[in-house]
Amino acid sequence: MIWNLPNILTLLRLLAAPALAVMFLYFDRPYADWFALILFAGASITDWIDGYLARAWKQETKMGAMLDPIADKAMVVIALMILVGYSHEHWTPWLVLPATVILFREVFVSGLREFLGDVAGTLKVTKLAKWKTTLQMVAIAVLFAQGIFEHYGNATGASWTGNAGLVLIWIAAALTLITGVDYLRKAMPHLKETS
Incomplete structure (x- = not known):
């Protein structure tokens, strides 16, 4: 692995993903x-910074290109698992369906890329997919904030952030579904060739 700053930031983001779960194992709420x-939030910001620096400094590498989406997916998947597991009973049913859509799509598209191998370049990340990732990260951050308000007894803050987070995660799930269908549509000609 080439140890340039963009790759180091990506690797740190990847390591931050399981650290999210550790926070809930070793600290009280x-x-x-x-x-x-x-x-x-810090790891999400590095997602933009490492891509920007890699392009600006012409330090794009195959390792960075491979690790970046893995780090994004790991952050989102682990955060969603935590939110569903630790969310207040009032929010959980409304969180499970969008979380399921997001998790299913991420696994499906990853499997699709792996199956297609060399022709997986046809499944390049689209602008809509980048917006999807951004919206997922914003929604998850807002939902983490909801837990803070809830535990300080601020019912208004908890209600506002909880509702805003749920709306954002549902929109993110819709974008996730749309981009997943788009990737499947682009992959179909190659799937026919390989069958």
């Missing part, structure tokens, strides 16, 4: 919520 929010 609301400290776990605070640490998870700060860690998740």
Whole structure:
């Protein structure tokens, strides 16, 4: 692996993903919520920074291109697992369906890319997919913030952030579904060739 700053940031983001779960294993709430929010927001920001620096400094590498989407998916998947597991009973049913759509699509598209191998370049990341990832990260950060308000007894803040987070995660799930269908449509000619 080439140890340039963009790749180091990507690797740190990948390592931050399981650290989110550790926050909830070793810290009481609301400290776990605070640490998870700060860690998740910081890692999400590095997603933009490492891509920007890699392009600006002409330090794009195959390793970075491979690790970047894995780090994104790991952050989102682990954060969603935590949110579903630790969310207040009131929010959980409304969180499970969009989380399921997001998790299914991420696994499906990853499997599709792996199956297609060399022709997986036809499944390049689209602008809509980048917006999808951004919206997922914003929604998850807002939902982590909801846990903080809830544990400090701020019912208004908890209600506002909870509702905003749920709306954002449903929109993110819709974009996730749309981009997943788009990738499948682009892959279909290659799937026919390989069958």
